[in-house]
Amino acid sequence: MSDLYLKLVNTPVGKTAAQSLGLPSPVPLKRLKRVDQPFIEGDVLIGSAAGGKAVATIGSILSSSAAKLHHAAGINSLADSSMAGNKANALGLDQEITQKFSALIFDATGIKSPDELRALYDFFHPTIKKIAGNGRVLVIGQTPSSCRKAPHAAAQQALEGFVRAVGKEIGKKGATANLIWMAPAAEEQLDSSIRFFLSPRSAYVSGQCVRIGKGTTAPATNPVAPLTGKVALVTGASRGIGAAIAETLARDGATVIGLDIPPAMEELQKVTDAINGKALACDITDEAAPKLIADFAEEHFGGIDLVIHNAGITRDKTLGNMPEHFWDMTIAVNLSAEELIDEELTERGLLKDNGRIVCISSISGIAGNFGQTNYSTAKSGVIGYVESMAKHLKNGITINAIAPGFIETQMTAAMPMTIREAGRRMNSLSQGGQPVDVAEAIAWYCNPASSGVNGNVVRVCGQSLIGK
Numbered sequence: 001m002s003d004l005y006l007k008l009v010n011t012p013v014g015k016t017a018a019q020s021l022g023l024p025s026p027v028p029l030k031r032l033k034r035v036d037q038p039f040i041e042g043d044v045l046i047g048s049a050a051g052g053k054a055v056a057t058i059g060s061i062l063s064s065s066a067a068k069l070h071h072a073a074g075i076n077s078l079a080d081s082s083m084a085g086n087k088a089n090a091l092g093l094d095q096e097i098t099q100k101f102s103a104l105i106f107d108a109t110g111i112k113s114p115d116e117l118r119a120l121y122d123f124f125h126p127t128i129k130k131i132a133g134n135g136r137v138l139v140i141g142q143t144p145s146s147c148r149k150a151p152h153a154a155a156q157q158a159l160e161g162f163v164r165a166v167g168k169e170i171g172k173k174g175a176t177a178n179l180i181w182m183a184p185a186a187e188e189q190l191d192s193s194i195r196f197f198l199s200p201r202s203a204y205v206s207g208q209c210v211r212i213g214k215g216t217t218a219p220a221t222n223p224v225a226p227l228t229g230k231v232a233l234v235t236g237a238s239r240g241i242g243a244a245i246a247e248t249l250a251r252d253g254a255t256v257i258g259l260d261i262p263p264a265m266e267e268l269q270k271v272t273d274a275i276n277g278k279a280l281a282c283d284i285t286d287e288a289a290p291k292l293i294a295d296f297a298e299e300h301f302g303g304i305d306l307v308i309h310n311a312g313i314t315r316d317k318t319l320g321n322m323p324e325h326f327w328d329m330t331i332a333v334n335l336s337a338e339e340l341i342d343e344e345l346t347e348r349g350l351l352k353d354n355g356r357i358v359c360i361s362s363i364s365g366i367a368g369n370f371g372q373t374n375y376s377t378a379k380s381g382v383i384g385y386v387e388s389m390a391k392h393l394k395n396g397i398t399i400n401a402i403a404p405g406f407i408e409t410q411m412t413a414a415m416p417m418t419i420r421e422a423g424r425r426m427n428s429l430s431q432g433g434q435p436v437d438v439a440e441a442i443a444w445y446c447n448p449a450s451s452g453v454n455g456n457v458v459r460v461c462g463q464s465l466i467g468k
């Protein structure tokens with residue numbers, strides 16, 4: 001489904017008309033063009049509050065990029081507001097800032113009290129207007145639940161409000177703002193997440209807060225094909241988001257088992273043939289489905305590494321008008337089937353060490369949606385399932401969820417026009433996402449270097465105005 005408004009508003013006449021009518025002017029988002037392209041280029045400014053624990057790691061990760069790095073000094077001394085006169089000099093930069101920054105990265109792990117939040121203002125106030133189109137703001141903090149004292153936890157939690165507000169201010173440039181909350185001494189786990197949030201792979205991810213734990217030691221991987229040797233199951237892979245996930249995981253080196261209902265076999269076969277994968281016809285709500293899937297994975301590959309529960313349906317009706325089979329089907333496909341498949345795979349020991357489970361929730365599961373009590377219930381349940389399972393999985397296996405916002409697929413193309421148009425515009429980037437945006441976030445979760453990313457729900461929604 002193409003977004004004609006986005007195309008029109010990026011013509012000279014369309015731009016002028018949109019501006020004069022006060023209509024949103026979404027900027028086309030830059031997505032990955034080649035797997036071997038540098039994760040970030042251009043001028044990048046790195047700053048840190050006093051006592052920042054991540055700044056050295058950030059610098060060393062960025063040194064492998066194509067970016068020109070600038071390190072801001074003097075953030076602490078700026079607590080004295082009288083110094084804010086020549087802001088560039090106060091930040092330790094050579095001259096008044098003239099260049100556009102492709103990223104502003106701030107290590108806030110050292111912030112221990114509300115007073116020290118001033119360091120955010122001191123770093124971002126003189127620089128935020130210099131963020132480039134499609135630029136990135138990334139803040140690294142310490143997970144609030146790991147802070148023993150209340151002022152410390154308050155200051156770290158405060159970073160969430162800051163980042164979400166920044167995302168709303170810079171979204172009109174196609175730029176994003178995100179927060180990584182790191183567990184103490186988890187610096188080694190930052191690599192895959194910093195690369196993801198700074199790169200075009202996260203084009204439609206903004207206003208998100210990710211918690212990173214200590215994980216397991218990351219094995220060395222091929223940077224352009226980190227999933228080499230992994231076997232992935234993708235449900236609902238014949239079209240839309242599922243097809244994009246299958247293609248993206250295959251691009252990153254995985255062998256993909258694409259699964260879909262029998263009537264979708266022709267479409268599914270096209271997807272799996274193109275990526276040298278295998279197609280499996282199966283309705284995941286059939287009683288026999290978990291065993292069928294597990295047998296298939298065992299017979300062909302001796303097990304499975306990555307399980308992506310993407311298949312989903314909507315059956316919308318207001319609650320009082322909803323037939324019971326609408327309720328039952330929606331809960332079964334979107335929630336119960338996932339649990340039963342995982343149970344079969346884990347009980348039979350077929351989910352390999354360092355495996356990954358990824359579930360698809362929805363902003364409807366976070367905020368609720370009119371006419372979708374069944375779907376919102378199921379997608380909210382997905383979040384509860386992920387958060388609970390994350391505490392119990394062993395052997396380096398992680399589980400996370402993606403909550404897509406408005407993604408351009410056949411599911412959203414079927415929406416009434418006014419609702420579809422509202423869904424597209426009601427986010428900081430004023431446009432819908434593409435299936436590949438969800439797929440890229442899943443590839444980040446699946447990366448062997450993302451073992452510290454566990455129990456998270458990341459929205460791929462352009463920072464939708466709906467929900468948290």
Ligand code: NAD
Nearest residue numbers: 236240241260261283284310311312362404406407409411
């Ligand atoms: P889609 O309708 O285009 O594709 C869903 C796929 O799941 C289809 O190929 C379908 O045949 C398959 N499927 C449905 N029931 C199945 C069953 N019982 N067994 C096996 N396969 C089954 O949907 P999409 O837009 O690509 O959405 C993919 C996922 O993302 C879904 O879980 C959906 O709820 C979620 N999501 C989508 C959006 C969006 O904006 N498109 C937003 C939030 C969440």
